[in-house]
Amino acid sequence: MTPTQVDVLVIGAGPSGSVAAAYLHNQNIKVKVVEKNIFPRFVIGESLLPRCMEHFEETGLLDCLKQQDFEIKRGARFLRNGNAYSFDFAEKSTEGWNWTWQVPRADFDKTLTDELEKKGVDIEFNTEVIEVTFNEDGSSCTTVKTPEGTTETILAKFIIDSSGFGRVLPRLLDLDAPAQIPKHASIFTHVVDSKRPAGEEGTLITFDVVKDESWLWVIPFSNGITSLGYVGPTEDLEAFKGTPSERLQQMLALSSHYHDRFIDCEFIFEPIIIKNISKAVTQLYGKGFALTGNSAEFLDPVFSSGVTFATESGLLAAKLATRQLRGERINWQIEYADYIKNGVDVFATYVREWYTGNFQKIFFREQDNVQIKKQITSVLAGYVWDTSNPFVKKHHRIIKTLAKVVDIESDPHTS
Ligand code: FAD
Structure with missing residues (x-):
C-alpha cells in the first residue's frame, strides 16, 4: 500500500494532540492524528485549570465544550485535620480565566475529537504507532498497526508525540529521565454519588490530606458520578492490603469529612492502581519531532497541572512546527524546551514543597x-x-x- 504523506503526524488524540491538531488544521497544514484507542475511552486527569481554557479558545474548541454542561470549577478546597483552605480563581492576581471545568475525560476527549472530525481533521482511531524512523533532514516514516491488524506507513515532515503515558518516542528513542518527584502511586475509581449534599459542598473539588504525604481527591461531575482517588508514596499504598476495592475502602475510611458520604458507595469499576506516576525526559524535542503533554513530563496530580501542560505544550509545538514548515528557522531549545521547562519547574517547586510540608x-x-x-x-x-x-x-x-x-x-x- 502506498504510504500516506502529511506535513505533521500527531500521535495520540488526548487534549494535547487535539489542541495541536486543531491549530495545525486551522493553519491549513496537512495534519493526521493516529490514536491507539476507540473513543470514548477512560483516562484519568479530570480536574482542569483556568489556563487551559485559553488553549481551547485559541484553537476554536471552546464552544463544543461549553455545550456539554460539564461541572464548572471555580476553585478548590484542601482539607487537613479539620482545617480547610479554599481558593477562588476569581481572586487571582494574574489576568485570565476565572473558571474551568471538572470533567469525565472519556466524554471530554470525545467531544474534542468529534469537533476535530467535524472540522475535517483526519483522525484514525484504533490505530497504534509501533515504529518510527527518522531521516537526516528530520522527516520520518511511521509504522502503524491498523484496526484490521495490518501495518501501514505514514511519511511526515514533523511529528508531534502527544501519546500520554504511551510515551511512544521516549520509549523508541530511549529518552526517559529520572522523575522530578519522589516515587508516588495512585489508586482511583468512579462512584455513583448517591449521598451528594446539595449546594457547593456537593460539587466542590476537594483534596483531603489524610496523612502527611497522602491525600484523597473528590471530583464531582455534573452527571452525578464522582471521581475518588488516593495519592501517596508508593510504599504507603503498598501497606494497604486486599483487593484494589478493599484498599480504596480502607483509604476512604481515613477521611473523617468524607467517610459517611462514600463508605457505602459502589465502585463503578475496580479501582485502577498506577505506580511511580511522575515522568520526565532527557529532551523535549529533536530533529523532526516534539514531545508534548504527558509524553514529555508528568509531575503529580496534587495541583491538577497535567492537562494544562498538555494543552500548553501541544499548542506551542504546533505553532513552532507551522513556522518551521513555512521556512522559518526555529530555536526549539529557547522557544520550546526552555519555555515549557520554566513552567514545569514552577509547578515542580510547589509540588515538592507540598510534600515537604512547607x-x-x-x-x-x-x-x-x-x-x-x-x-x-x-x-x-x-x-x-x-x-x-x-x-x-x-x-x-x-x-x-x-x-x-x-x-x-x-x-x-x-x-
Ligand atoms: P492523554 O490524555 O493520555 O492522551 C494520550 C493518547 O495517546 C491516548 O488517548 C492514548 O490512547 C494515545 N496513545 C498512546 N500510545 C499510542 C500509540 N502507540 N499510538 C497511538 N496512540 C497512542 N491532570 C489534570 O490536569 N488534572 C488532574 O486532576 C489529574 N489527575 C491525575 C491523576 C493521576 C493519578 C494521574 C496519573 C494523572 C493525572 N493527571 C491530571 C494527568 C493527566 O492524566 C495527563 O496530564 C493528561 O491526560 C495528559 O494529556 P495528554 O493529551 O498528554 O495524554
Whole structure:
C-alpha cells in the first residue's frame, strides 16, 4: 500500500494532540492524528485549570465544550485535620480565566475529537504507532498497526508525540529521565454519588490530606458520578492490603469529612492502581519531532497541572512546527524546551514543597494574607509563566522563606 504523506503526524488524540491538531488544521497544514484507542475511552486527569481554557479558545474548541454542561470549577478546597483552605480563581492576581471545568475525560476527549472530525481533521482511531524512523533532514516514516491488524506507513515532515503515558518516542528513542518527584502511586475509581449534599459542598473539588504525604481527591461531575482517588508514596499504598476495592475502602475510611458520604458507595469499576506516576525526559524535542503533554513530563496530580501542560505544550509545538514548515528557522531549545521547562519547574517547586510540608504550612496557617493568597491562586490557576508574580519569579525560595515566617509566627516563644 502506498504510504500516506502529511506535513505533521500527531500521535495520540488526548487534549494535547487535539489542541495541536486543531491549530495545525486551522493553519491549513496537512495534519493526521493516529490514536491507539476507540473513543470514548477512560483516562484519568479530570480536574482542569483556568489556563487551559485559553488553549481551547485559541484553537476554536471552546464552544463544543461549553455545550456539554460539564461541572464548572471555580476553585478548590484542601482539607487537613479539620482545617480547610479554599481558593477562588476569581481572586487571582494574574489576568485570565476565572473558571474551568471538572470533567469525565472519556466524554471530554470525545467531544474534542468529534469537533476535530467535524472540522475535517483526519483522525484514525484504533490505530497504534509501533515504529518510527527518522531521516537526516528530520522527516520520518511511521509504522502503524491498523484496526484490521495490518501495518501501514505514514511519511511526515514533523511529528508531534502527544501519546500520554504511551510515551511512544521516549520509549523508541530511549529518552526517559529520572522523575522530578519522589516515587508516588495512585489508586482511583468512579462512584455513583448517591449521598451528594446539595449546594457547593456537593460539587466542590476537594483534596483531603489524610496523612502527611497522602491525600484523597473528590471530583464531582455534573452527571452525578464522582471521581475518588488516593495519592501517596508508593510504599504507603503498598501497606494497604486486599483487593484494589478493599484498599480504596480502607483509604476512604481515613477521611473523617468524607467517610459517611462514600463508605457505602459502589465502585463503578475496580479501582485502577498506577505506580511511580511522575515522568520526565532527557529532551523535549529533536530533529523532526516534539514531545508534548504527558509524553514529555508528568509531575503529580496534587495541583491538577497535567492537562494544562498538555494543552500548553501541544499548542506551542504546533505553532513552532507551522513556522518551521513555512521556512522559518526555529530555536526549539529557547522557544520550546526552555519555555515549557520554566513552567514545569514552577509547578515542580510547589509540588515538592507540598510534600515537604512547607506549602501545607502556608495553606493551613491561621490567618491569610490577601495579596499572598491572590498570587498563590494565580499559580494554582496555571498562570506559571507570569513572571510579574513573585510566587512565579522567586518560586525556588519564596515558599521555604514564607514557611519559616509561619513557623516564627506560630512559635509561642516569639509572640
Ligand atoms: P492523554 O490524555 O493520555 O492522551 C494520550 C493518547 O495517546 C491516548 O488517548 C492514548 O490512547 C494515545 N496513545 C498512546 N500510545 C499510542 C500509540 N502507540 N499510538 C497511538 N496512540 C497512542 N491532570 C489534570 O490536569 N488534572 C488532574 O486532576 C489529574 N489527575 C491525575 C491523576 C493521576 C493519578 C494521574 C496519573 C494523572 C493525572 N493527571 C491530571 C494527568 C493527566 O492524566 C495527563 O496530564 C493528561 O491526560 C495528559 O494529556 P495528554 O493529551 O498528554 O495524554
